[in-house]
Amino acid sequence: MNRTVAPSYSQAQDLKLVLPEKIMLNHGVALYWLKDVPDASVKLEISWDAGSKYQDKHLVASFTSKMLLSGSENLSAKAISEEIDFYGGYAQQEMDKDHAGISLYGLAENIEAIFEVFEKAFALVSFPDSELQKELDISLNKFRVESQKVKTLCRRAFVKGLYGENTKYGQVASEEDFKKLQSADLLNYFNDKYKFAPVIFLTGNVPDQFIDKLRLWTNHFKPIEQPHFSQDFSQTKGRVEIPKEGALQSAIRIGRLMFKKDHPDYYKFQLLNTILGGYFGSRLMTNIREEKGYTYGIGSGMAVLQDVGYFFVSTEVGSSVKEDAIKEVFHEFDRLKNELISADELVKVKNYMLGEFLRQADGPLHMMEIFKNIYFNRLPPTYYSDFIKAIHSATAEELMTLANKYLVRDAMVEVTAG
Amino acid sequence: MIAFEQFTLDNGLKVIFHQDKTTPMAVVNVIYDVGARDENENKTGFAHLFEHLMFGGSKNIPNFDAPLQLAGGECNAFTNNDITNYYDQLPVQNIETAFWLESDRMLELAFTPKSLEVQRNVVIEEFKQRYLNQPYGDVWLELRPLIYKEHPYKWATIGKEISHIENATMEDVKSFFYKHYAPPNATLVVGGNLELDRVKELAEKWFGSIPSREKYDRSLPVEPEQKERREKTIERDVPANAIYIAFRMAERTDNEFYTGDLVSDILGRGKSSRFYEKLITEKKMFSQVASYVTGGWEDGLIIVMGHLLEGISMEDAEIAMWEELQDLGKNDLPERELTKVKNKFKTSKVFSEQPLLNRVMNIALFDRIQMLDELNDELSKYDAVTSTSIKEFSSKTFVHENSSTLKILVKK
Structure with missing residues (x-):
């Protein structure tokens, strides 16, 4: 056998895509459902046009999505997370400059229960002051840790230089911004952005009754108005x-x-x-x-x-x-x-x-x-x-x-x- | 359930095949039974440096990456204190390319001086990037020698210090290769849409003629039972004071591992965990908390850590943490809380087994740790944990004589 000669190989074949099925729920909410999943895993992602480019004050968009499960006077954040955890669920914030929302992960047998907890929390969220203070403490610590890394300092300056500091994409938060954030900012942003139809991506083999549940939930939303948004950039060289x-x-x-x-x-x-x-x-x-x-x-x-x-x-x-x-x-x-x-x-x-x-x-x-x-x-x-x-x-x-x-x-x- | 079939070549190489008909990709994974624990105390960081050299060309193939990329593949590797693991992912029809590449570097490395010289520099930059130039990056460099006095777990995989990497010689490289990279010290795991006969044929063809060399017999110093509380305080340029407490516990193969893992979940996993609830939400003492088990193959640890909020004294923070730890040993765990952490484990297991690569790697790790026949018993082992075993584990483990505490203070 001659080990210096490579075995023959061929180029990868064309990509076989399995695209999700589109289901129109109520009030203009589109659900994209990929149900051909060989195991019990389910991921439900709900996304709004609520990324940081729409905010008028630093950190508002990210804290609003971060605190969707922060509850109200009548339902504590603790009770919400305990119940999601009890059903083996995971909730994860989804956030970038354009979009924001939440992903829920769980097994098919529990996804309905997990969603019910989310639904309840979402309906009454009031971004309580005490919860905001806690999230600010947590985030400020992370921000300070990040601020000691050369990689982060470099990335922040790059973002400013790339888009222009005064553009929506070019915003970079500073420590002072953490002190200015108030509960009312988040509630306003929530009312402004999260009352409109989201888009939903569902990956998992769930029963049809779960789709009916999602359909019912979407009755609460106002049909989406295409956000009018444009920005001009001024890149540093x-x-x-x-x-x-x-x-x-x-x-x-x-x-x-x-x-x-x-x-x-x-x-x-x-x-x-x-x-x-x-x-x-x-x-x-x-x-x-x-x-x-x-x-x-x-x-x-x-x-x-x-x-x-x-x-x-x-x-x-x-x-x-x-x-x-x-x-x-x-x-x-x-x-x-x-x-x-x-x-x-x-x-x-x-x-x-x-x-x-x-x-x-x-x-x-x-x-x-x-x-x-x-x-x-x-x-x-x-x-x-x-x-x-x-x-x-x-x-x-x-x-x-x-x-x-x-x-x-x-x-x-x-x-x-x- | 992860299905697999296994056979052993005459030279002692164990081969395991996991069939997956749903994916166009294949994985070829070679795990070597060598980690940082097998290093000479004066030449630490070597197992990991060696992993880098494995990509610097072998006896008959000058470059490892290029032929794999040509076949649409990608590769990587990792080293920890226990093992070194290499994997290639490529379209299944080109799987023979991975057999060819992996077998040649098991046969013999090229041992080029240039590769050693460059990778020493690359690893030194990795040392700086990940351990020295990051806030809290050196925690494990400090913690390990505090916890371990005898066992080689006392140094980190990256090495004790940069000079050990600078001083590595070609002689070291060669003797390490012949000592550890022999067929009986490795397991080859293949996953993808193939048939067993094809895997047998390819394994025999490419790996069958590699000389068996010697099986490495490991005999490492045993870490004696800890009998006194240990503590170290360091000052660093960090944004917040931090505390890490490490407790010795059983190794990965012991049933106690499962109890310890669930205890770490009760303490630190998610927003309904005890640390999060008590230490962050209620007492407002910390801005970050975590708890996890290390699952070392010869000795285990359960770690708890937290970053303190400004104005909170280290003493108060430490007392608050201990109250939570000792509560688990004193009071019965509510049944619902136990069910909760078991349910969370179940979900994460299903998601983690979705990618073929993870399944293949798990098979490799379970084989080398001598637990392959228990691979599919993990769920029932977690299910078997009771509130009684949680209480027993906690009262035995969370005692001061079994603890090593590292305090990191903000440098004034």
């Missing part, structure tokens, strides 16, 4: 340095605003990004970790929100090699701009990405995430098959053009912390 005394490592974040997922360059830019820093064998990992040993890890990515997308490189490196590491990041940009990617590397990354699609779609919970991506980004159902086709057809020349178009140093904000 060039270096932003956040000092941190005594730091052993420096965090680095380099990036720029980009397009959204419906842009014609999106698919192939994702391929370019994977080559640069999107997997373990990427150019950045190979150069900065595996050749030079500057870091435990470095990567690049593309994130897309409702109103804009962005590209970023992120790492933490030994403080003494910070400038060298930044130089090498831009050196890798230049190589992609000036040298054609070899056929070997291109086929490796294409195959890796096709395998990655399969991993991302493996199992019902992953499948629901795939669907949520399509739903929230308003993408066509052919999004994934189009993506796969685009990857198959991409050429080294196209990728070089994209690198020259987007990996432009002058267009980047470069943040370091520590």
Whole structure:
């Protein structure tokens, strides 16, 4: 047997998507239900247009969603969580810049009971002062712990620089904001956002009577009004340095605003990004970790929100090699701009990405995430098959053009912390 | 229920197959019976550094990652005090690529000086990133030597200090490989939409010809029973005072593990747990609390920890924590509370067994700890825990003579 020769392999097949069934409940609430689940697990996610971009005061959106189960004078937060726990349930806050809500996890035999507790709590939540004070103590401690990490300092400055400090996406909370938050802020935000129809994602093999229960619950909502919302961004360019005394490592974040997922360059830019820093064998990992040993890890990515997308490189490196590491990041940009990617590397990354699609779609919970991506980004159902086709057809020349178009140093904000 | 079939190759390599017809992905997992506990006290952090070197090329294959990525795969690994585990996830039709790669690095590493030099630096950066440059990052570096005086659990997987990693030599690497990375010290677990015959054929083809080498016989110093209260106070640049108390308990294989695990849930899991209710909500002394068991293979710990609110004295906080611990040993646990933590465990178990990778890894871990035939008994073992055993466990475990307390004070 010759161990130097690799066994034969083939590219991953096309992705077989199992999309959820859409059921219209009352008052315009859409339920997306994936019921083909081989075990007893159930996840119920309820999502509103209530992310942080809609708030007029820092922290309001996140504390409102965090405290959906905080009860009222007549029903304590303690009683609510005890009952959910008793049925083996888990409640998790869902929160980003665009959306907010809650996910409930449980077994099929208990999900109805778990939901009933949520339903009761949701109907009477008043965000009691004592509960708010407790959550503020907990969150402020976490905030302070985070504030000592170079990674966090870097990310916060990056967010401000990327979107512009005065934009909704560019908001970053400070310690003072924790002191200004009041129970009335949360109740107002709740009345403003959570009385409108949410969207529901249900993954689990539940009986039809549970769907009837959800349908009944949706009678309480006002039909959704498409939120009118737009924002303009003003990205900083060039270096932003956040000092941190005594730091052993420096965090680095380099990036720029980009397009959204419906842009014609999106698919192939994702391929370019994977080559640069999107997997373990990427150019950045190979150069900065595996050749030079500057870091435990470095990567690049593309994130897309409702109103804009962005590209970023992120790492933490030994403080003494910070400038060298930044130089090498831009050196890798230049190589992609000036040298054609070899056929070997291109086929490796294409195959890796096709395998990655399969991993991302493996199992019902992953499948629901795939669907949520399509739903929230308003993408066509052919999004994934189009993506796969685009990857198959991409050429080294196209990728070089994209690198020259987007990996432009002058267009980047470069943040370091520590 | 997780079904599996097993066989052993002539060189002593155990192979276990778990069939899953619902997924297009396969997992190939190789677990080696070596962890930080097997290190020389003057060369700690080595098992983990070695794990990094396993990706630096093998006898016949210069690069581990690239061929796997070419076959649409992805890999990773982890080391803890007990074991080292490697796994590859790839489309099932390309599974032979993983057999080829894993078998070659079990056969022999390339032992390139460049790989050692670079990975030493990478691991030193990992040491800084995860343990030194984070608030509370060094808690376990301080806690372990306080709890353990004899057993190698007294150092952390990352190592005692950076100099141990700096000083690692190629001689160390080679002798470690031949001592620990032999077929009888490993278990190969394969999961996916395959048939047993195919797994047998591939295992024999790629792993069958690897020399058996020696089976490593472990004999580590036993940690004597603790007989005195231990405490250490350190000052760090952290935002809040914190307290960690570690109590010795039985190892992972003992039935006491299940009682201890549920006790840690009663104390610290979720917002209806006792610590959360009493220490955060009612007494307003803490902003964060937790409790968990470590499940060490040779000796276990149950840990309780908390971050203190500003203005609360360490003494009062410690007393309040102890009141909760001792209450469990004095008073009967309400039946509903016991049912609650069992129900929560049941839910989390169903979710955790959904991904194929988790099932495969569990099989590997249970095999190496000699509990494979009990893999599917976990639920009934948790169910067998009674309020009496909770009370007995608590009154025996939560005593000062069995405790090691680490206090972290905000540096003025």
